[in-house]
Amino acid sequence: MTDGDQQSGETAADREPAVGGAPVVGCQLVVAPDENVTQPQPQAARELAPAAASARWRRWPLWAGLAVVVVVLTCALPSVLLVGLVGDAAGRTATGDDAATAAARRVGVRLSAELDRQAAALLGGDRTGFLAIADPGARADLTRRYAALRALRVTVWRPTPDGVPSPVAGRPGEWQLTVRVGYCFVVPACAPASVVIGTRWRDAGEQPRLLAVEESRTGPAGARPWEVSDLVVAFGKRAVVATTPALRAKLPGLLAQAEAAAKVADLYAVGAPPPDRYLVFYAGRVEWRRWYGGGRPRWTAGYAVGVGGGHHDVVLNAESVSPTGVDDLLRHELTHAASLPDRGYSGKSTWWLVEGLAEYAGADGQPVGRYDGLPEVRKLIRGGWTGRLDGLAPADDAADDRVGGSYGVGYLAVRHLVDRYGEQRVLDFFRAVVHDQRSVEEASDQVFGEQWSTLHDDCVAYVRAVAG
Template sequence: MTDGDDRPAGAAASGDEQPATVPQDGDGPAGRLPTAPDVHPFVAGGGPSPQPSTRRRWRLWAVLGLVLVLVGCGVPGVLLLGLVRDAAGRPAAGRDDRGTAAERRLGERMAVQLDRQAAALLNGDRAGFLAVAEPAARPALTRRYAALRALRVTAWRPVADGVPAAVDRRPEEWRLTVTVGYCFVVPGCTPSSVELGTRWRVAGDGEPRLTAVEESRATPAGARPWEVSDLTVAVGKRVVVATTPALRAKLPGLLAQAEAAAKVADLYAVAAPPPDRYLVFYAGRAEWQRWYGGGRPKWTAGYAVGVGGGHHDVVLNAQSLSPTGVDDLLRHELTHAASLPDRGYADRSSWWLVEGLAEYAGADGQPVDRYEGLAEARKLVRGGWGGRLDALAPADDAADDRVGGAYGIGYLAVRHLVDRFGEQRVLDFFRAVVHERRPVAEAADEVFGEPWSGLHDDCVAYLRAVAG
């Protein structure tokens, strides 16, 4: 991840690129979408740009937030509409080992309501979407409906997690946890997922009515922007960019930059096709504190977070971005989204490889002597680093120049491997180490045909010659 900034507010996308319009109530089913305009993109990360060290400081958090927190966050491979069925085809909530008979029957009625709401959402029927809720819940649901339609929702699959539970022993009020699989723009995508708490009241006619849908607080993603904010959206061929109405003027320039970055990032999809769409959110001051749980360090300008289904959402901090450096930042962040496994990675010893590849993509073929982190890499090479790539990852509280230097060393190591073996073999090595979690020595023997100990020493000698 790199620091950078959006284009000036009035910047327009090149050629015939236009921000996509926000769907209106009554538009056709989400599965029948108009052809997306030929637009260009933007993606994650950034930091106050005047000083390279500040520019790079945010990267550490973004990467660790993306990578380490994702480990072990599984996502269902198949998400069904309505309640999960057992082998006999009965709703799982109807099995005798799950709640009382009354709770099971109530859960089935709630599932019917959720299915109706899902169908209404996909068909552009706002009235139907709101019909399952009580009046007090409808303003928040109206905002959510509009945001999801603007993002061109193409799948919405609620799955009840268990049976309803009474709220504070009040028989008319209930809570039901629901996991929703969802897709944007692409009808046949592998769904992302979000766990939502829903609250219900049993009306006089015996039918459950939604009284609230709680914000997702599940780690690592927290509340998605479409849960809590009004959104305006631009859709390109490879990237979807969303922000608040107050910042809508930024969308054309950001989308153009993101589409250009996506063309580079697509080349680094390691073990699967590139993402069907990169999804980028541009956060104002309030949204930065709320989207995906907020709480990021002040120096953080952007981050990526896994949301399941092989997707990584990216968030940019509008308050931290500067007019320069955004392009390499976008290439860096989108490369993470394209190259990392869905479950992330847990081994800090491979940090240099993960970040080095993203930095290599961010540099986009520029000469080594023009790499903007070279001075920081030189400072770290000359002191403070023990010469081991597997011990390169900086601590969470590391100084700015230590963080920037670590990124620079990772870049130089990957650059040396690419210069010697070519990009494809380096990607094969990345897949073996990061995706398949094989020992680096084993991966080097298989992919490069040479012992890792010797290759490691060659990398260190190269970067000492360049940056020493």
């Protein structure tokens, strides 16, 4: 996309195709949408943890390494709305609920109806309707969320109460309710990602008022960018790139690079077709510390985090990305999004394989001798590396050269396997180990017809030979 493709005053709603129509093509820059434009409503990295993230180190100035954080997110599943029950004379319902629980269920029915009404307004481009259920004090936050979701072209928004509401202690007439939301962007028929959000309400009869919406509680993944930030968004055929208004000038170049990286990452999809869209968030200093919980190792330049439904969002650190480094970083992270299972993967022993495959994709076929991590690999080998691939994962506080050496060894080990067996068999091996959670010994015997102990030593010998 060039600057000439942008149109002054253009909104997300102006750009949005009718749901179910032809796929979005070309490169488009989108800002917060018009509140009154409507659109057709669609049819309806560490140990194993509740989300999946994998990160890449940086090698350039301000480009000092990557990390892997693997967590697993649960997917949003449709559920039946709670139905209020009338208590009997003894204060019990026909199902055994006491009077307080029965009252909470009746409140839950009303809250669920308001959430459904709000969802319909969001999907229909009706900002007034989206805000109508809210108390005035909650509208500023909801206005920002609405604008960000519309800018991302939300196509599915399915809120489901997670249990019954509970009274807020010390605040008569107020209720709190946890809501699980399944959502999709751009593509109407996707497997929804999911997020768990806390809400607080005031009971006002048949139309309860929404007092507050908390940041998401979905495990260590933390708050999604669209929950806490104003966003501008650019769309391509295979990638969507979003950032804050302050960094909007970066979008055209980032989108072009993400589109190119997506073509490479598509080749490394494992266990499922490639993602319908790769979603990339470009984070400034404040956003890097807040989006998805922040707290990444200081050497992290980017990561992919599982958000349910088979989707992985990618986040890049604007302060760490150099102009010469963004291409292979995007290939690396988008390959994580294409290759990792939704639930993440267990333990650090297969870190070399996960990061090695992403580094292999990031290198994009360049000769081994041009891999710019070779000096760090050489230093790692000479610095007393044990020679075990299952012990490569760097600590959060590891030095930059230790991190770079670890990624480099993973790359060279995967490169050796590809040179020997071809990409498809290596992807089969990856699937057996990372998706099916088989031991490397079993997977090696099944896929390569070799004992892993022998093949492991061959990989290490190759690493030592290349590094010199």
